[in-house]
Amino acid sequence: MRTTFRALAVAAAGALMVTGLAACSSSGSSGSSSSDGKTLTYWASNQGTSLQNDKEVLTPELAKFTKQTGIKVNLQVIGWNDLQNKIQTAVTSGQGPDVVNIGNTWATSLQATGAFMPFDSSAMKAIGGSDKFGKVPLSTGGAPGKTVTSVPLYGLAYGLFYNKAMFAAAGLKPPTTWEELTSDAQKLTDPAKGQYGFSLAAGSYTENAHFAFINSAQNGGQWFNSKGDPTFTSTANVNGIKRYLDLMQTQKAVNTSNAQYDNATQSTSDFAKGKAAMILNQNNADATIQSNGMSADKYGVVPFPAPTGAKQIASFPAGINLSIFKNTKNKDGALKFVKFMTSESTQATLDKPYAALPVLKSAANATDLSAETKTFLNIYNTMAKPLPLVPAEDQYESTVGKSMNDMFAKIATGSTVSTSQIKSALQTAQDQVSQANG
Structure with a gap:
């Protein structure tokens, strides 16, 4: 059975192509996986107050990634009304990005398509190891008992x-x-x-x-x-x-x-x-x-x-996860990108404008968190039940x-x-x- 995907959150519609940050992918403006090993295509979900706001938040961080690795990022920020339909099209056509943000409630349904790279022991080691994530955030990566095909990026409750x-x-x-x-x-x-x-x-x-x-x-x-x-x-x-x-x-x-x-x-x-x-x-x-x-x-x-x-x-442990399309032509670059996005420094930078909950153990245990963040973390970690983990x-x-x-x-x-x-x-x-x- 092919799972039919539908948008699981609602926000500003449309997609914003961020120009001036990186070279186009090998398929031009289609947003498909890059093949030269020097670029990555990344579909980011709308997390800020607007698509333009996301561009302003993400552009400086992706520039840091490019400086560190030499890999340029072709970024598209996509509204939630469109993201799942675009992912569905990418799954069926094979023409998708290298890395994509997903709502973590989609993880099991998307995993069932077989279109996404499992984070096996080798891949998990490449992004810094599973131990760096909190237990609850990491549990949202796929069906119980199966190798996760997404890792946590932003926590929500x-x-x-x-x-x-x-x-x-x-x-x-x-x-x-x-x-x-x-x-x-x-x-x-x-x-x-x-x-x-x-x-x-x-x-x-x-x-x-x-x-x-x-x-x-x-x-x-x-x-x-x-x-x-x-x-x-x-x-x-x-x-x-x-x-x-x-x-x-x-x-x-x-x-x-x-x-x-x-x-x-x-x-x-x-x-x-x-x-x-x-x-x-x-x-x-x-x-x-x-x-x-x-x-x-x-x-x-x-x-x-x-x-x-x-x-x-x-609540349920809501949030945004990162997935890598299995047919990426730049697996090493994609893994480096996921490692960068889930690093302590990048997380500390992005959690603030997006008012996201920490998904890393180190950040979740920080003592300088606001009273509101502590309330949400308590809900997330002790009062949340996962949505049905079925396709x-x-x-x-x-x-x-x-x-x-x-x-x-x-x-x-x-x-x-x-x-x-x-x-x-x-x-x-x-x-x-x-x-x-x-």
Whole structure:
């Protein structure tokens, strides 16, 4: 079976070709693997506030790599709306880059294609050894028991961002349980003022799938069994989704316009502008919040709370990994590049503008980390459960996430989504995945 890939995060669309940094690849502007041994083609994901921002962040670092090795880098920064489709095309055509950023939740699905170089003992030694990575980040590189085909680059985790002033004015403290969260969200909602307790990317299938997973995990749920077969319709899964939908449906703590928010940047902007008291987002939301005029001292972050008595799971170990296409014509150069990008000095430089969590043991144990970073690291290392490590994980995100998009859209137009309707939608999604993998 050929896995069908879909974008697993949403950000600015399009691709930015960084010129003036390196010579073109041997295939000109196609962005394919270089064959002369003196250049590399690298597809970078959009991590900053814009594609242009990524160019500004990465260009000086890649110039250092060129100075150290003599290898020039043909860099393309690609928006998340396009990255997975470009990878799919590269996998099927054989015309891809040498090195590519992937969302780590794609690792198992991409591994199953056979298109990426395994980091066996020799390759791992060439990039500095597996011991330099933290245990949790390295675990995201592929299916359990198989040689990883990606290594961690940037760490991410979800947290609950809250507006300190709004909470103080209402006499509230950051919630530690789901019950407190919903109560606070309702108290902080005042539609007449255009203020809501929460803002959600309710039209983003990736965000919706992520929170379907986390809410279900708090209930002890699973989306696939030990054989890799989908188990979407379990009570834990249905109830987890219902709990999330009800922030808009019954608590009325989310503006119904959020059903049109197809990426997390929109909900984050609402938060920064005082239109929402809370958002659920990853640690790299800092850049967007602050670029919208909200300084770091105006908000705080706590773990996404579970219902009383439920499992204390607040995220999954999210992030960005690096993979090398197996058909690269510059394997040695690609390995040198991965070693450079995952070195202590490069990591220390890039983690700051991207507000990324450290993926190296040495950095994660540093004592000068901010309180917010320590909170996210605690979530990442102790309160995170991996998304399903099965080849069909991408299909789970697409089918379940898009069904939730439809549910939020119905709620936004005044309809009610019942438990039975959720189960029916999940049955449809489960059937689609089963048929695709039958």
